[in-house]
Amino acid sequence: xxxxxTDFGSSDYFVASMKGVILGLxxxxxxxxxxxxxxxxxxxxGAFILWKAYKWFPKGTVxxxxxxxxxxxxxKGLLVxxxxxxxxxxxxxxxxAAAREDGVELTVDLSVLAGGASVSSTxxxxxxxxxxxxxxxxxxxxxxxxxxAEISVALEMGYASLEGELLRCRIVYVDxxxxxxxxxxHDPPWPLGRTLSVELGSGPGPARRVIGTYVRTYSDxxxxxxxxxxxxxxxxxxxxxGGSFASTYSASEGTDVLISPL
Numbered sequence: 001x002x003x004x005x006t007d008f009g010s011s012d013y014f015v016a017s018m019k020g021v022i023l024g025l026x027x028x029x030x031x032x033x034x035x036x037x038x039x040x041x042x043x044x045x046g047a048f049i050l051w052k053a054y055k056w057f058p059k060g061t062v063x064x065x066x067x068x069x070x071x072x073x074x075x076k077g078l079l080v081x082x083x084x085x086x087x088x089x090x091x092x093x094x095x096x097a098a099a100r101e102d103g104v105e106l107t108v109d110l111s112v113l114a115g116g117a118s119v120s121s122t123x124x125x126x127x128x129x130x131x132x133x134x135x136x137x138x139x140x141x142x143x144x145x146x147x148x149a150e151i152s153v154a155l156e157m158g159y160a161s162l163e164g165e166l167l168r169c170r171i172v173y174v175d176x177x178x179x180x181x182x183x184x185x186h187d188p189p190w191p192l193g194r195t196l197s198v199e200l201g202s203g204p205g206p207a208r209r210v211i212g213t214y215v216r217t218y219s220d221x222x223x224x225x226x227x228x229x230x231x232x233x234x235x236x237x238x239x240x241x242g243g244s245f246a247s248t249y250s251a252s253e254g255t256d257v258l259i260s261p262l
Contacts (some may be wrong), residue, residue: 001030001058002133005050006066006125007038014123018064018130025134034063041069043094045253047155048173051097052233054085062133063098064125065089072121076149077110077128081142088133090124093155100154108142109149158183165189167259169236171251178244180251184236190214194261196228198238200249201256208249211262212238228259 002022008014015036022029034053038046046067054063068090076091082102087095088110110128113119119127136142158170160183167188173181190196191214198210212226221227223242231237238245238257245251 001032001061002137003032003034003054003057003061003063004036004066005034005038005046005053005063006036007040007042007046008036008066008125010036014125017123017126018066021126021130022134022137025131026138029134029137032057038067041067043067043069043092044155045173047094047097048157050087050094051101051157052173054087054098054102057085059084060086062086062088062137063095064129064133065094066125066129067094068092068124071124076152077114077124077132078149078151079108079110079132079136079142079145080104080151081106081108086133086136086142088129088136091149091152093153096151096154097157099151104151106142107149107151108146110146112146160184162189165261167236167257169257169259171238171253171255171257172235174246174251174253178240178246178248179231180238180245180255181231181233181235182238182257185234187230188214188236188259190261192216192220197260197262198226198228199258200251201258208251210238210249 019031078091080087080099085102087099089095114128158172160169169182169184171180172183194214196212198212200208210226212228213221214228218227218241221241225241227239
């Protein structure tokens with residue numbers, strides 16, 4: 001199985017070209033679209049999506065990530081062999097969180113493929129990453145694709161610190177419902193039902209203060225109420241029942257959050 005993640009969208013032919021290259025080299029490949037709606041050039045968001053999604057795929061899946069504003073520059077292209085999965089893409093941090101969590105066993109520099117005479121300097125997704133993924137998926141030895149390398153750019157997915165019951169963290173992802181994932185990835189110290197002060201710092205507009213309740217699920221607050229909960233990915237989440245927390249409170253990715261009990 002080969003899973004694709006890009007910022008190409010669905011209106012152009014770019015994704016189709018990559019699939020055509022993969023099927024030309026490995027006709028029996030099973031190709032899955034993870035997403036092609038990463039905002040253009042947003043490597044951080046692409047890395048987060050890959051990090052959260054990869055572990056639900058069958059072991060041995062090859063992930064191809066193309067959010068690559070530095071295409072054609074001196075940045076390397078990488079094939080990362082993990083304990084359970086393979087990751088192919090630019091060395092700009094896109095692969096880093098998922099690969100590190102899976103456990104890196106080998107990293108290969110794809111510069112030899114990128115230096116081919118027929119390789120475009122502006123479309124490595126088609127000319128480098130898609131062929132590399134197809135070759136690995138069909139059983140080629142990963143070490144035959146290039147010399148050993150290292151992941152040189154690693155992205156951090158936000159900080160989180162607890163001082164007693166005071167939490168400092170950051171919004172790291174906003175889903176299509178407007179739910180805001182924070183960078184806290186373990187249970188907070190508050191009991192269920194605790195009323196909380198949520199202060200939203202950096203971001204558009206002045207600092208905002210919101211009153212919410214720490215609950216198990218969305219329906220544990222009244223419609224329109226603010227829920228603070230641990231979500232399905234193990235992140236502390238800020239949500240409005242039946243509404244968008246992000247748009248209501250201008251809470252974007254990167255916004256600092258300070259939460260304390262009342």
